[in-house]
Amino acid sequence: MATAEQLQAWHELAQQLRIDSIRATTAAGSGHPTSSMSAADLMAVLLSNYLRYDFGNPDDANNDRLIFSKGHASPLLYALYKAAGAISDAELMSLRQFGSPLQGHPVPVLPWVDVATGSLGQGLPTGVGMGLAGEYLDQLSYRIWVLLGDSEMSEGSVWEAFELAGHYKLPNLVAIIDVNRLGQRGQTMLGWNTQAYCDRAKAFGWNAIEIDGHNLTEIDEAYTEAISNTDSPTAIVARTIKGKGVKAFEDIGGWHGKALPEEEAKKAIAELGGERHIIIEVEKPDPQTKPASIGKLEALQLPTYKQGNSIATRKAYGEALKALGAARPDVIVVDAEVSNSTYAEDFAEAYPDRYFEMYIAEQQMVATAVGLQVRKYKPFASTFAAFFTRAYDFIRMAAVSRANIKLVGSHAGVSIGEDGPSQMGLEDIASLRSVWSSTVLYPCDGNQTAKLVAQMADCEGIVYLRTTRMKTPVIYSPDEEFPIGGCKVIRSSNRDQVTVIGAGVTLHEALKAYEELNNQGISIRVIDLYSVKPIDAQTLYQAVSDTNGNLIVVEDHWSEGGLGAAVLEAFAGTETAPTYGGPKLQVIHLAVREMPGSGTPEELLHAAKIDADAIIAAAKSLLKQPVGASA
Template sequence: MAVATVDAEKQAALAELGQQLRVDAIRAADAAGSGHPTSSMSAADLMAVLLGNHLRYDFTATQNPGNDHLIFSKGHASPLLYAMFAAAGAIADDELLTFRRAGSRLEGHPTPQLPWVDVATGSLGQGLPIGVGLALAGRDLDQLGYRVWVLCGDSELAEGSMWEAFEHAGHARLDNLVAIVDVNRLGQRGPTRHGWDTAAYARRIAAFGWHTIEIDGHDVGEIDRAYTEALGSDRPTAILARTRKGKGVAAVEDKEGAHGKPLPDADEAIRELGGRRAIRVEVNAPDGNAAPPRPDTASLRIPAYEQGSEVATRTAFGEALEALGGVRSDVVALDGEVSDSTRLGYFARSHPERFFQCYIAEQQLVAAAVGMQVRGWVPYVSTFAAFLSRAYDFLRMAAISGASLRVVGSHAGVSIGEDGPSQMGLEDLAFFRALWRSAVLYPCDANQTAHLTAAIADRSGISYLRTTRGDTPVLYGPEETFPIGGSKVLRSSPGDRLTIVAAGITVPEALAAADRLAADGIAARVIDAYSVKPIDAATLHEAAADTGRVLTVEDHWPQGGLGDAVLDAFTQATSMPRVAKLGVLALPGSASPQEQLQHAGIDASAVVDGARALLSE
């Protein structure tokens, strides 16, 4: 059923396919006893025409580089997506009816557990920004002609991330991106902001440089012409389709209160839609000769720094990534308009063709990286640690997608100095630790940073590297190794009476404190826990057994950071050491970096006082 144009006979066939998609969405939700069939029914004709006439996709070869990409930004309409997979012959009818059951691949919202799904959706406002990343990859990195189609809901156009995406795509003139907006008027609890006023959406989207088309979303001829027009545009296209939620079933069509529920009488609804169909769609094949550029790789020689010198870890990150980009053409870098400060500018200078400026739009910044990694690229995302909180939902969903990202947060903690609390990342360790399958790394010196920057290139999942603004002493030689999940014991003796655990900026403070304590006859072990997650539990257990007392010190709120990571390492231990935590307790203001550490109670003097207090208990 692959067709190039739509005459009357083919229009009728596509209309029948739309009815089949509605029926199968109803059946799936009815079998599950939950789901969103009405949201699926409104977009059924839109997806029928796309599947039957315009999508280019080989369902038997999901890694074909020429395949188009379809993202259901309105992920709650998953019954429609699964009905499309059934119509394409990718899943059997028996599997369709396992929707939302334990162990089924057909989850309540789509995830890449299904090989035809690129990313997890369901948190509204994410599909289009990720689509921007895929479109950038297709045009600028893969240099292939695949299209990126994104089905959006009208409710999610209230999300700011959607407008970050519209702005970025319009500015970049991504003519390979099509947003299909299902304007069905009704949201979860009632009418949407603009209802069926597609012109209101069109004015706003066109202002960002998009080509816009307003159509009747149930007229297959109009839908087909809109898709054809979009394919000929030299700009991204938004198709604003006026639809009716629950289309085709009088009991729920354009009715409030039906959202997120199976139909009250599925059998009657199916009869009203003309009964079950068994249409199988022969989806258009992609360009069989398409192939992206093959990444070049070579042996890496990372920058080396002289012990005893002072270098900011942000600088070491920038220089290491620049070197990595020189030997790996699959590495890309994305900036939130702070590359001068984060030192991502070194990469931009040497590899401008793989550097992407996302401006002050952190949600789009992370989303673009998620889209690029779908195509096998290796993205490094960099901005101030504090600003990554704006994109946390995108990071959370990226983890659900199984995405591999390398996120670098600079200017972390009170040690940034005079800029004050608005610029200080003091929560970042906690929220990256909470992500599924994440690694959280906080290097203290330049050689450690360079090694870890390279190490995360081949790590799957989300890796977070925290860098420091100011210069710090180079403690390690360039020949040292720093495995993820490891630590370094910097001071140790058989007579150690307590263990000080530090990371990043607090490591030099811990060493200075240990020297002062040693001068008073108190031996202290010092551990550089540069891998905050996974943490080196074995080394911590050994130190606890030897010393009985553990003091943690971190440039972070006490909740969720290094101290809690250390405590977590003892949750199943047979014996528990005495543990005390030093962290930032009061809201900081403006002061010099050293004054900030002192005021926060995490400088060497505070560590000495904390050690004495712990020993006196």
């Protein structure tokens, strides 16, 4: 039971957090003071008595994790940092100013912020990833405290997190739900029906505690119960008042995201008892505990494939991933219930302690990867390429988080065959290319796939590997190297008249076209663009210059945003790459332009006009030769 002295200290700190939220947002002229004020009591008790964190050493493996899933309450988070002595009052007052690390929503440019938040419904899913790391990998006692707003409880991703956290029984995960009733435009779906939130949490296997979020004793007791619970995650459902402490806008709509004008701010601060500058000595974690060892580094022995044989690149991915797992104990794999199709099952069977099944919850899968990489693991997340679209906002926010995750999308393009368009990833290259810091790789054979998978482990940012369902011939030696940012000129001569760029499945179609055209006396240069981003512009420039500006790009992807766009953007030049200065470009872009249906891979490639026949016709068109004619 907290003493009267403790209760008074917590009250004073909560008032300071409210005042500092007002001061900072008023100085900025924007922000969310009222959303911050509702959770001030909850955070005051947490910081004072329950958070275990060394602000001088944010990389300490034993530190608790604090995630503001309601990232718009960042003024409250920054006010906490000030109260912990991590930032000065002057730094607090730089909120939202250009160049300040105290941005409108939290980002990891601050050393105490693990992941970016602000796109609602992402904090708890990421917390699940951290919880899995703590409970099953690190085997440390740190806790993950996640502050959520009641508005974001409408997001499906939140309930994916509740489901998976309950499934994995994560006692180190505590969700603190700030039920202040008012959203951006009015009352939330459930208003103050805190019992409904509790019932839902319990249905997913959580321990749920219903409290008055301004009753300091109830808050204290709820946290005590949460840290004592060793069987399941805990949800603390706190009824609060938006704008708590200032009668002029307590529980009044229309104040969301609005800073107080200076005169009103002065009145509000006076009503809250005036400025305070309390510094809390936050308790540090046990410095002696170290993460559990999950194996030692071994020499990497990648699978190799004999030239002339055939293997699907998705299968080569699974085998390479298993090999990588043997060499790298920091490699962790998550999949969305398609591991027998992505072949992540190879890793799962060999290293079940480092594999987490996310079932059909792609948002949670990507969020888990983001949470795992916070603890310096190397997560690979795989599903059908088409289904990453469900998790696109999580991928976008992973880039904002400066996260290092590996994504692998199988069943790409019309070449998957009979399953039809609902399963065909035809947008994936475009969507992943557009993500900041991303790398996009598209191998065409088994040996190339294995070498690229090995490089992915230490490649920073969002790394995407596109694999295919159908078997393709092995054309490269196991000794060949494929540096990220490169490409391969695999057919060339001083007689080449047209450059043909393909990747994955279409690279093999280009090779078929090469043989037929060569028999007809037409020589083409064939380039394997296995690294779509970054792209090897200089090699492309040289090839197209050597072939008098004649260029064909062929891809198993929609015409927008894929290989063709990447190539043409390279020819447009950037600040870091000179523009192409060779002969005038004459370009034919072969891509999927009509909605495909079911059929064999061969039928679908032909119908989409991205097969060898289409390449032959395009080459003759550029050379102004009739189709069917020989040179």
